[in-house]
Amino acid sequence: MIAIFKAVLSSALAGLLGLDAVQAGQFLFSRPAFVGPVLGWLNGCPLDGARLGILLELLYIDFIPVGGVVPPNGTAAAAVGVLAHSAGGLPPSLSFFLGLAAGTAFSSIEYRLRASRSPWNGEIEEQVKAGNFSLRPWLAKSLLVENAVMGAYVLCWAALAACLACLPGISALYPGTDFAFTLMPWLGLSGLYFRFRTQIYKKG
């Protein structure tokens, strides 16, 4: 019961932190390197949370949100990774790859959310023409929907992780995923290296 409560609380927090990615603030509280240890700490596994977070962060360095491109979502990836381990009962290695998949899959949801706001423009123009200049309700609606969708999404993936952990024979995969997981820091470090090496060669 406590585990379910913690999972719901963590999902809600992930939804709140997720707003920082695009919608509000953009202080980088939504980055996996922060979301991982915070949710890990909340769920009693800060070290695993920090590891999952920083490894996801290193892989996410490759993506830049320029020109309206929707990159994979780091908040969803880290939150799902941590909850798949703490609430779902999967080992950190499989949780990491599950988080990676969840972050990538969230892009299409984010795309739909952004597209769903396009028809608002006409309605807002009508409202302004009628003499009502308040834009706050529209922005609040946008924030609330994003928050709720992210929270529900993370919770669904945590439930999926719990179901996966119950699959017979799933533990046979663990040695393979564990080995792949030990190589991820090096893949991340190579990402960090190439990110700046390319810039140096481009000369700014």
Next chain:
Amino acid sequence: MFFKMFLRSFFIQAGWNYERFQNLGFAFCLQPALKKIYPDREKMKAAMLRHLAIFNTQPYMASFVIGNIAGFEAQVAASPDPEARLKSMPGVKQALASSFASIGDRIFWGRLKPMTTQICLLVWAAGGFYGWLFPGVETPVATALLLAGPLAGIVFYSAFALHWRWHGLKTGYACGGSSSCGLDCMDWSRLIRVLSTSGFLMSVAIVLVSFGLLAALNYSPLVSRGEFYLKLALPLCVLALHRLTRHFGKSVFFAAGLILAASVAGVSLLNLRSFGL
């Protein structure tokens, strides 16, 4: 007025949509200035509708455009021929939005954001925590240190973000109406070069220290010479694989997927001996 606009600038992307991008956020940020400039409701209505048009730029650098357009609107309101002054406004707005998007993307997304990760790793290293590099190894570490790493990165990044948000607003307002406003307020190319060089040097240092740690941890009489070299070669193979996938235009996730598939096939299905680095 400035402080209200500054606070509202944190929500510039709240209503991001594919039809007009940041238009809702832009109009929301500009509202305090428009209210002050246009006490007349009809003029305010016209101004609001003007700024609900398409707008897109880098969110932190948007402050330069917001400040500029606020200053421009004040000049329009005071002008004897406002219609003539308004004609150039969409052009100025578009020119500044494009220029600052390019500068901001390169500074914030391309340089400062990856640097926050480097700062996190450096803080952890200073606190003696390298556990992230060896996922199989259990190391006791204080939760405060785990949180201090990313928080240090956030503080570093936010210092830049807050400075440009506020400074951009002030600078933009001071030279409102000019299409080069703010672009010459500092040597952006030099800043970008400095950040690139610092980031590259930190990346090289982090990679070298990581390889040094890997070698030091495995250099032991208990580890055979062959296994030692294998453990050093594997990360290099990962680096080469990533380089190769980049060459073919594939993302890092493709490389991660290849490593996962090969590991599961080799270790889980073919029962090859697994080992930790």
